Amino acid sequence: MLASSSHSSQFPSVRMKLKHAPTSFSPRWLIWLGLVLTVGCTEDVPPTAIRVDGATPTPADMGMATDVDAAPPPVGFATSEYCGSCHAEHYRQWSGSMHAYATKDPVFVAMLEKGTADTNGRLDQFCVQCHAPVASRKGLLPVIEKNGTHVMELDLTNPLVGEGVQCVTCHSIARVNGTQNADFEFSETTYFGPTGSAAANVPHPIAKSPLFHDPAQKSLLCGSCHDVLNPNGARLEATFSEWYSNDFNAPQDPSRHKTCGDCHMPTYEGPITIDGPIKTLHSHRFIGVDQALIADFPEKEEQADLIAELLADAAALEVRYNGIDDDGNAVVVVAVENINNGHNLPSGSTADRQVWVHLKVTDETGMLIFESGALDANGDLADGVEGHSLFPGSDPELLLFGQFIYGEDGEHVLFPWEAHDYTDNLIGPGQRKWRDFLIPANRFRGNSLKVDAVLNYRTFPPFLIRRLIELGHLQPDALAPIPIIKMTRVTETFRLRP
Ligand code: HEC
Ligand code: HEC
Numbered sequence: 001m002l003a004s005s006s007h008s009s010q011f012p013s014v015r016m017k018l019k020h021a022p023t024s025f026s027p028r029w030l031i032w033l034g035l036v037l038t039v040g041c042t043e044d045v046p047p048t049a050i051r052v053d054g055a056t057p058t059p060a061d062m063g064m065a066t067d068v069d070a071a072p073p074p075v076g077f078a079t080s081e082y083c084g085s086c087h088a089e090h091y092r093q094w095s096g097s098m099h100a101y102a103t104k105d106p107v108f109v110a111m112l113e114k115g116t117a118d119t120n121g122r123l124d125q126f127c128v129q130c131h132a133p134v135a136s137r138k139g140l141l142p143v144i145e146k147n148g149t150h151v152m153e154l155d156l157t158n159p160l161v162g163e164g165v166q167c168v169t170c171h172s173i174a175r176v177n178g179t180q181n182a183d184f185e186f187s188e189t190t191y192f193g194p195t196g197s198a199a200a201n202v203p204h205p206i207a208k209s210p211l212f213h214d215p216a217q218k219s220l221l222c223g224s225c226h227d228v229l230n231p232n233g234a235r236l237e238a239t240f241s242e243w244y245s246n247d248f249n250a251p252q253d254p255s256r257h258k259t260c261g262d263c264h265m266p267t268y269e270g271p272i273t274i275d276g277p278i279k280t281l282h283s284h285r286f287i288g289v290d291q292a293l294i295a296d297f298p299e300k301e302e303q304a305d306l307i308a309e310l311l312a313d314a315a316a317l318e319v320r321y322n323g324i325d326d327d328g329n330a331v332v333v334v335a336v337e338n339i340n341n342g343h344n345l346p347s348g349s350t351a352d353r354q355v356w357v358h359l360k361v362t363d364e365t366g367m368l369i370f371e372s373g374a375l376d377a378n379g380d381l382a383d384g385v386e387g388h389s390l391f392p393g394s395d396p397e398l399l400l401f402g403q404f405i406y407g408e409d410g411e412h413v414l415f416p417w418e419a420h421d422y423t424d425n426l427i428g429p430g431q432r433k434w435r436d437f438l439i440p441a442n443r444f445r446g447n448s449l450k451v452d453a454v455l456n457y458r459t460f461p462p463f464l465i466r467r468l469i470e471l472g473h474l475q476p477d478a479l480a481p482i483p484i485i486k487m488t489r490v491t492e493t494f495r496l497r498p
């Protein structure tokens, strides 16, 4: 982690404890560490050496059908709709996933526009290398100068652009060279899947790849995009690295090992193609925390329900009362534990994500004595940073999990390309973090206190959305309001004095 002491406003410290020690000193980890040191690499991600089983077959080698009505599009160019003409259920699920939203997301489009202009085009392919990899590599997304401003024109009606992370994005990945910044190679002669079976090779060439079937390598496919190092060297997303160095990554122990797909692509039984055999399939909804906020996007309700379900099981919340301390304060302890995440909570775009406790303490008469984590009139949290909320310093004990990013001068910044440094407060897998809230006991009437704690999640803070609207990059009505998801809630009553 980068140094943090020089920043004026950062996350107030919380106390923490690891329930299970992470496997950071397992022999395997030491081997990686050795490799990293030997090659003199400064990154904190392991180098990967992936080989796909066997040589790349040609369509002819594979007995590909030649008598189909229309010739199939060349490998890598097929639209998801084309794949969906046979894999209807995969297509339906993927269409309602964030992978299909990756370039349609108005927040992404707004940021890309601002980032391209602000950097005079130097951002170039950086964002689209992950959000629209096929179009980016095929050279469809050049930066051009228009009226003195650098722009990248995203033609969302072109499926290679508008479909974001498509079927062919993942299923054409032949090799992962490194687990960050889309460091993979596409094949132009075959697709890849978990079996490469003869039946699958009739409609399209498709080879068996360990990136799709080997539990020790499957997560690398995801890791190629789910770790982001920005051009200034600030690690903005670390989902893969977090997963890699914790207990869920244990390929030598299958009872413990959980890949990204084990949690994000749960199995179900269904027909693999419209008229195909029933098989054990893998969900292509890729449920996480994020939902589509544009009017025209399929399967939004299902997505929202499944997100709420996932988040309901992702953290444990506990409240305790530790009596009155020597200074006459009632000591209320609130603890949050990461229980089912294969990585930190939150993870991914942590500079945008907010996980926080809304705490209310009332006395016997029902009078509100203490509150933390309330929203101001704009819907923002008083996270201590000037410009984020109406009363920045009004909630010094806010229990908030997320990331702050800083520019070259150490000041808070809002956008990923501006970040040179960061501080964060995230909960590691199996980790528990807590805060003591000290409330003067003489404020209470009667002899009881009721503690009501809600753990909330939201994907974007309103101040960020407002800023993009003010700057003219986002239309005010482009997005539905950012939902706040209640992950879990605890209400308990205690005796103030024994
Ligand atoms: C003409 C129909 C058809 C189209 C179009 C089609 N597929 Fe398939 N696909 C099949 C059939 C049939 C199978 C084998 C089903 C079985 O196992 O019985 C298959 C199997 C697969 C598998 C599993 C392979 C494995 O290794 O087990 C993947 C992955 C796949 N297809 C991806 C795609 C992608 C990506 C596209 C679009 C580029 C696509 N398919 C388009 C018919 C089609
Ligand atoms: C043990 C189950 C589990 C494993 C393994 C797992 N995840 Fe998750 N993931 C979750 C849960 C639960 C959430 C929702 C809570 C959260 O945001 O952390 C989540 C959230 C996410 C998010 C959204 C994070 C955010 O806060 O914005 C992404 C992206 C993600 N996972 C990707 C991955 C990738 C990539 C891997 C493998 C490197 C992986 N996950 C492994 C359970 C898992």
Ligand code: HEC
Pocket: 080, 083, 084, 087, 090, 091, 092, 094, 095, 099, 165, 166, 167, 168, 169, 170, 171, 193, 194, 211, 212, 213, 221, 261, 265, 272, 280, 281, 282, 283, 284
């Ligand atoms: C983010 C990467 C990703 C995208 C995008 C993606 N897939 Fe897959 N797909 C996978 C992985 C990984 C597996 C293998 C899962 C396993 O076996 O553990 C898979 C498996 C499959 C299978 C084999 C059957 C099954 O469900 O296990 C088919 C068929 C398939 N995908 C079709 C598609 C189609 C069609 C699309 C687009 C509509 C698509 N995929 C988009 C990653 C992806």
Ligand code: HEC
Pocket: 098, 099, 101, 102, 103, 105, 108, 130, 131, 133, 165, 169, 170, 182, 221, 222, 223, 224, 225, 226, 260, 261, 264, 265, 286, 287, 288, 289, 290, 291, 348
């Ligand atoms: C080619 C790059 C790429 C690959 C490979 C990839 N992803 Fe993603 N993934 C993305 C991008 C970009 C987004 C965010 C799209 C958006 O919301 O704008 C995303 C979003 C997600 C989300 C939703 C996160 C949220 O906040 O809800 C999950 C879950 C996820 N991916 C899981 C996976 C898994 C599992 C794999 C491997 C099977 C995988 N991804 C492979 C690029 C990729």
Ligand code: HEC
Pocket: 105, 107, 108, 111, 112, 115, 123, 126, 127, 128, 129, 130, 131, 180, 181, 182, 224, 225, 226, 227, 228, 229, 237, 288, 290, 347, 348, 349, 350, 416, 417, 459
């Ligand atoms: C290395 C791959 C990669 C690069 C490069 C990348 N992203 Fe992403 N982006 C992702 C992934 C993966 C996610 C999903 C993480 C999550 O859900 O927490 C994501 C999520 C996002 C989101 C949140 C989407 C939502 O609706 O919640 C925005 C906005 C975004 N990226 C913008 C950008 C911009 C702007 C850039 C360029 C400055 C960029 N990204 C560069 C992989 C990447």
